Amino acid sequence: MVVKRKRKERIDRGIKARSDDIFALTSFREMLYVAVPPVLPVLLLLVLPLVLPLYWKKVLISAAVFALLAMSWDFIAAVGMVSLGQALFFGMGAYTTGVLDHYAGLPIWLSIPLATVIGGFLSAILLLPVIRLRGVYFSMVTLVLPLMIERIIEATALFGGTEGITGIQSFPNQWVEVYLVLVVLLLCLFGFRRLMTSDYGLVLKAVSDNDRAVMSAGINIYWSKAQALFIAGSVGSFCGAYLTHVYMFVGMPAFALDYSILPLASAVVGGMGTFAGSVMGAMILVPLSEALRGVGGLRTVIYAISLVVFIVALPEGIFHYIQRKYHQFERWVEVEG
Amino acid sequence: MVETSQTESPQPLLRVKELSKSFGGVRAVVAVSFDLYPGELLGVIGPNGSGKTTLVNLITGLVKPDAGLVEYQGRNITGWMPYRVARLGIARTFQMVRPFAALPAFKNLIIPLFSPRVRSLSGGKYGDRDSVAKDLLEEVGFERDSSVTYKPAGSLPHGYLKRLELAKCLALRPDLIILDELFSGLSIAELAGILPIIEKLLVGGTTIIMIEHRLRELFRIANRVVVLNYGRVIAQGKPADVMEQPDVKEAYLGTE
């Protein structure tokens, strides 16, 4: 007697194989297949501010900032540096723009770009002494550094001490405010994705893969890592500078643990190594956290549980999961046995 | 023919003096000294664990010596970082081949091709790295336009990995290359393919240090050999002479 069993198969959509080569696109439908994944989310992101109420517009801004921090985290993680201290980058940018605004009286369109570059530079300089540390040792230092700076500001009353600096310029209007961060988000997303497939990005990734081989190939891995820290630090510093002008205030909370942990969670939940995953993660986790505000005391618990659920259910990250589903379909086939 | 090079050129390319390194209680390399002259092929042989790989690591900077001196072109490079050593034109292969597995084979060569040494040798420009990489692979015996060139390096058979390792070395356009058991695990046929590449390098003036267990192949091309045992040099000289020494017979041949 023949027993019929069913087996699940996973098959690449025919177009998947072909779309790797741009010339293979033969129909409008196939072009859509390739164009929809990047274009649709971009349009959605750009339309959202037009339809969201003010409160949720602020949540979108916050999510965009955490998405940028998450991409910054993902970038240096790809170079083998697991940071537990994105708050360092954030705080550096926040205080730099605060100082440039308050003490030097620079206009906002100068203080933000300057803070982005100076903050990135300072972040890289601060981490330079530990750039040779590997794995968990590097992570520990990044975790401690922002907390240490917080205490130093408190103890020395530097830049307003516990009071911080108030009365910082705001954006001319809410449209500039929201679209600036969204445009920077998109630039970083596509910029990072492009960078990592370039030869430069390839070398950076190789550093985390096998640093001895990269060194023996004549490449100064510490210089590469320093450059990566500068790039990631600049992105993080932009976030700090930007939010400082949104809040019109900078203070010790700029170095708070939130700015370290939430980006990491976003990147992991969304899917590491893709940057799009970081954005997705932040766009889910930040609004979720806001929506839970109504719940009261159990908010953190629910939040933590949903984090765990995401990670257990989709260990590859949301982005990788969706990508896989988009390019493959599954079907049941009968097997005889 | 080649043996005259020792007496004719007074300046050695590489000079290793009293180099020592211990790991905890293990004396991996003990007061090793030798000179290497331009255009020579020096064989380094010795039983497993005799310190050959450690010696390579000491010269190329992956391991810092406890004592001793490494001089390259008269310059003291002891304890330099590996990337600085590589920039001088010293390239090495690894005994344990560990390619960048996810990258296509030819993309593995982008890393050395991205180095400042290659840029300055090409007059400040990097050029088309992909095509240089494919040329290099062809040079070490990848068939032109074969699919192997484009396969992820992690999926390559051992013989190709070894050749890829050699190509990574050559990408730096080195003056001195150090091959750490390049021939190990290769079939006779694969050896027959790779030996002419080494000989061609020698003819082109590249100086080579070759760590090798395959003595027959080594002795065919080596000018001199250094024999290590328990980290010490127990003999050095012409291959045929060295193998006559009782110490060597006991330490090395005794185990084969």
Ligand SMILES: Nc1ncnc2c1ncn2[C@@H]1O[C@H](COP(=O)(O)OP(=O)(O)O)[C@@H](O)[C@H]1O
């Ligand atoms: N990084 C290391 N840490 C500790 N011991 C090591 C290390 N590298 C090599 N050794 C020891 O040094 C000795 C020589 O090793 P090695 O240079 O690899 O020999 P060979 O290449 O001749 O087989 C061995 O006893 C090995 O265990």
Ligand SMILES: [Mg+2]
């Ligand atoms: Mg060895």
